[in-house]
Amino acid sequence: xxRKVIAxxxxxxxxxxxxxGCAGKTTPTASSSDLxxxxxxxxxxxxxxxxxxxxxxxxxxxxxxxAAGTKEVLFNVFEGxxxxxxxxxxxxxxxxxVEKSADGLSYVFTLREGVKFHNGNAVTMDDVVYSIExxxxxxxxxxxxxxxxxxxxxxxSADGKTLTVTLSEPSNEFLAYIMNAYILPADYADxxxxxxxxxxxxxxxxxVQDNLVLERFADYWGQGGSLDKVTFKxxxxxxxxxLGLQSGAxxxxxxxxxxxxxxxxxxxFKVEQGSMNLVQALYLNNAVxxxxxxRVRQALCYAISKQQIIDLAFDGYGIPLGTxxxxxxxxxxxxxxxxxxxxxxxxxxELLTEAGYPDGFDMTITVPSNYQPHVDxxxxxxxxxxxxxxxxxxxxxxxxxxxxxxxxxxQFESTITGLTSDNMTARKLLERFGSQxxxxxxxxxxxxxxxxxAKAVSAADDAEQTELYRQLEKNLxxxxxxxxxxxxxxxxxxxxxxxxxxxxxxYVLDVSLLxxx
Amino acid sequence: xKYTAKRIxxxxxTMVLVSLLTFVAFSLVSGDPAQTKLGVEATPEALAALRHExxxxxxxxVRYISWLGGFFTGDLGVSYxxxxxxxxxVAPKLGLTLLMCLMSFLLIVVISIxxxxxxxxxxxxxxxxxHTAFNQLCMAVPPFFTGILLSYAFGILLRVFVPGESIDxxxxxxxxxxxxxxxxxxxxxxxIAMTVRMMRATVVGEMNKAYVRTAISRGNDRHxxxxxxxxxxxxxxxxxFLGQTxxxxxxxxxxxxxxFGVPGLGSFLVSSINTRDYPxxxxxxxxxxxxxVLAGTLADLIDRAIDPRLRLGGTK
Numbered sequence: 001x002x003r004k005v006i007a008x009x010x011x012x013x014x015x016x017x018x019x020x021g022c023a024g025k026t027t028p029t030a031s032s033s034d035l036x037x038x039x040x041x042x043x044x045x046x047x048x049x050x051x052x053x054x055x056x057x058x059x060x061x062x063x064x065x066x067a068a069g070t071k072e073v074l075f076n077v078f079e080g081x082x083x084x085x086x087x088x089x090x091x092x093x094x095x096x097x098v099e100k101s102a103d104g105l106s107y108v109f110t111l112r113e114g115v116k117f118h119n120g121n122a123v124t125m126d127d128v129v130y131s132i133e134x135x136x137x138x139x140x141x142x143x144x145x146x147x148x149x150x151x152x153x154x155x156x157s158a159d160g161k162t163l164t165v166t167l168s169e170p171s172n173e174f175l176a177y178i179m180n181a182y183i184l185p186a187d188y189a190d191x192x193x194x195x196x197x198x199x200x201x202x203x204x205x206x207x208v209q210d211n212l213v214l215e216r217f218a219d220y221w222g223q224g225g226s227l228d229k230v231t232f233k234x235x236x237x238x239x240x241x242x243l244g245l246q247s248g249a250x251x252x253x254x255x256x257x258x259x260x261x262x263x264x265x266x267x268x269f270k271v272e273q274g275s276m277n278l279v280q281a282l283y284l285n286n287a288v289x290x291x292x293x294x295r296v297r298q299a300l301c302y303a304i305s306k307q308q309i310i311d312l313a314f315d316g317y318g319i320p321l322g323t324x325x326x327x328x329x330x331x332x333x334x335x336x337x338x339x340x341x342x343x344x345x346x347x348x349x350e351l352l353t354e355a356g357y358p359d360g361f362d363m364t365i366t367v368p369s370n371y372q373p374h375v376d377x378x379x380x381x382x383x384x385x386x387x388x389x390x391x392x393x394x395x396x397x398x399x400x401x402x403x404x405x406x407x408x409x410x411q412f413e414s415t416i417t418g419l420t421s422d423n424m425t426a427r428k429l430l431e432r433f434g435s436q437x438x439x440x441x442x443x444x445x446x447x448x449x450x451x452x453x454a455k456a457v458s459a460a461d462d463a464e465q466t467e468l469y470r471q472l473e474k475n476l477x478x479x480x481x482x483x484x485x486x487x488x489x490x491x492x493x494x495x496x497x498x499x500x501x502x503x504x505x506x507y508v509l510d511v512s513l514l515x516x517x
Numbered sequence: 518x519k520y521t522a523k524r525i526x527x528x529x530x531t532m533v534l535v536s537l538l539t540f541v542a543f544s545l546v547s548g549d550p551a552q553t554k555l556g557v558e559a560t561p562e563a564l565a566a567l568r569h570e571x572x573x574x575x576x577x578x579v580r581y582i583s584w585l586g587g588f589f590t591g592d593l594g595v596s597y598x599x600x601x602x603x604x605x606x607v608a609p610k611l612g613l614t615l616l617m618c619l620m621s622f623l624l625i626v627v628i629s630i631x632x633x634x635x636x637x638x639x640x641x642x643x644x645x646x647x648h649t650a651f652n653q654l655c656m657a658v659p660p661f662f663t664g665i666l667l668s669y670a671f672g673i674l675l676r677v678f679v680p681g682e683s684i685d686x687x688x689x690x691x692x693x694x695x696x697x698x699x700x701x702x703x704x705x706x707x708x709i710a711m712t713v714r715m716m717r718a719t720v721v722g723e724m725n726k727a728y729v730r731t732a733i734s735r736g737n738d739r740h741x742x743x744x745x746x747x748x749x750x751x752x753x754x755x756x757x758f759l760g761q762t763x764x765x766x767x768x769x770x771x772x773x774x775x776x777f778g779v780p781g782l783g784s785f786l787v788s789s790i791n792t793r794d795y796p797x798x799x800x801x802x803x804x805x806x807x808x809x810v811l812a813g814t815l816a817d818l819i820d821r822a823i824d825p826r827l828r829l830g831g832t833k
């Protein structure tokens with residue numbers, strides 16, 4: 001018996017020794033704060049920062065990137081003639097000045113002097129024309145930016161200092177679109193693997209599925225960044241990101257959930273709250289029964305409490321929305337629409353009865369399964385709709401399948417997603433509900449809407465255009481095109497000692513403003 | 518010799534079949550690589566142009582034959598997502614995953630064989646209960662959860678490695694190896710538990726056989742019989758089992774790689790499926806098939822070397 005006990009103990013010791021064997025210089029238990037301090041001082045001294053991101057880049061060529069997560073990072077590497085500010089304005093960048101003609105049909109850009117590419121070459125007018133043409137002419141179909149079709153002529157001056165862009169019709173949004181024509185070296189073929197731009201940070205290296213390293217561009221024309229080196233580390237699991245923050249491997253991670261931020265030590269991290277600048281909604285296929293009936297759609301709006309969803313699934317973080325617009329778009333945003341439908345299950349039942357569904361009906365919500373917030377929202381909606389007799393089946397699908405079947409193929413009843421505007425125009429958020437639009441995946445079909453939209457897009461006067469956009473928003477709300485829910489909160493964990501985190505009305509992380517205190 | 522040729526033939530046939538199945542399967546599921554690449558705002562013209570560029574507008578059978586032709590001439594194609602040759606993307610990841618799986622396999626062999634043989638002595642004792650319960654626990658806990666526990670305990674509390682840090686064998690070897698080691702432990706734990714249980718059952722079964730009784734009655738000590746005869750007779754089953762383990766480790770590594778942030782084959786496969794990067798998916802699936810068949814073949818060859826009965830055409 002005694003031998004048995006000894007043998008058992010030895011066996012246990014063997015397991016433990018094997019598990020801990022490799023430990024090497026194991027130090028006695030340290031609190032996570034000590035650890036963080038050690039990692040932090042190392043990087044603060046080297047003036048470096050490591051940012052954790054949840055997915056790899058879809059392309060390093062700025063004219064080919066489509067993923068929001070890629071634009072967010074490459075914002076630091078590329079610039080157009082003009083660029084956005086955190087306040088939502090558009091300011092000159094590679095151009096030093098922009099002049100708009102009185103009739104709104106031509107813009108004169110003055111090329112800024114002394115702007116250099118990351119490869120050391122000076123930016124010339126040839127590069128500028130090449131860069132705009134690349135996004136306009138469609139020779140490279142993936143790079144084509146359709147709104148630039150309104151450009152009817154590009155004329156560089158003889159001295160190569162100014163560029164006159166002529167438009168076929170006036171457009172208040174032209175600068176917002178030309179902003180995304182990033183200035184690249186003419187005929188440079190390796191953009192995809194060794195990108196070269198003019199931004200405050202330059203590309204150093206990339207390891208597929210692992211990381212991307214940027215370095216401060218010393219010859220930047222403007223203020224430039226403070227950090228010498230910024231590494232974006234890809235960790236695809238939510239737990240991996242939290243562990244990376246806790247271990248000291250990462251200094252900053254954006255787009256966290258409250259479940260994730262709660263695991264962080266308050267002494268090591270500050271959690272800053274911005275908004276994601278997207279319209280999260282239960283998008284309805286307006287072409288299929290019963291959602292082709294406005295009363296059914298309105299009933300859904302009455303039966304769903306936005307605030308309850310935000311409280312239940314998002315710990316209270318999030319801004320409730322009532323239409324396809326969010327607050328950071330300032331003048332375009334009509335707050336009064338948020339409470340157009342107050343939570344009222346009796347009213348919902350009345351409307352359902354009128355529409356011929358006194359006992360409710362069965363419906364399916366298709367959700368992209370890789371976006372947990374949307375899945376959680378679907379669960380909350382399922383619960384709420386049960387009280388009015390609507391039976392919800394949640395169908396999680398993979399992102400690739402969602403894109404093809406739901407977004408592209410319009411084969412769905414309802415879905416939850418977040419729509420964004422990557423160029424700071426209200427148009428992007430509203431145009432898609434025009435009945436003839438190729439990206440109108442909800443099949444919203446309203447003659448009034450189409451008429452106002454046509455006027456809004458070509459309106460030359462800004463005030464008039466704003467008013468028309470607000471009318472569009474109202475139209476969407478009144479006709480309950482979709483059940484608008486919220487602009488989701490963007491929770492960003494920032495290591496103590498890192499300053500300068502700035503939120504934009506765009507999905508970008510401006511690392512040039514970040515610094516160690 | 519004839520045997521070896523037969524096994525190699527089998528290997529090739531399996532790989533071709535698996536690649537064909539993958540090809541057909543991905544043509545059936547929804548998800549368009551061009552739409553995934555160009556995103557929600559893509560115009561129909563751009564989508565069509567890209568599909569044409571990638572040859573996706575050709576019939577399935579033509580695409581497959583062209584892929585197969587490339588495969589046999591060493592051309593695995595170009596990744597849709599990264600625009601670089603598939604092999605240049607997969608090779609470094611393959612190395613990392615192989616290293617991790619090798620560490621994991623060594624752990625399994627070194628720990629579970631002695632422990633399995635030893636554990637037969639506990640049968641019926643009080644410790645047997647504890648051992649069985651612990652064993653069950655190790656098998657039941659998903660590697661994903663074990664990964665978080667290990668990262669927290671050894672990464673954050675004990676600071677043996679830094680979870681979330683990039684693994685770079687060239688720049689800091691020791692650090693990276695420690696990181697990989699814990700990922701390997703995480704993959705190994707459930708398989709160790711299974712192997713121990715299997716070893717224990719086999720040894721207990723062998724110990725009850727007549728030859729053991731005879732050997733002991735002829736004056737051999739129990740210990741000598743166990744390590745001299747029983748172990749050898751148990752090895753065939755064990756090696757076959759370890760062959761399966763070798764094949765399954767790589768499956769287990771997929772989840773573990775994501776938790777530990779190891780940029781290996783498993784996490785690359787998952788993300789390539791999500792982005793519909795078929796050339797990459799196809800290559801990784803074929804590598805995995807090769808791995809599985811190879812593990813089985815190796816186990817078979819070793820078994821034949823250990824047990825002459827197998828070489829003579831007998832049964833196990």
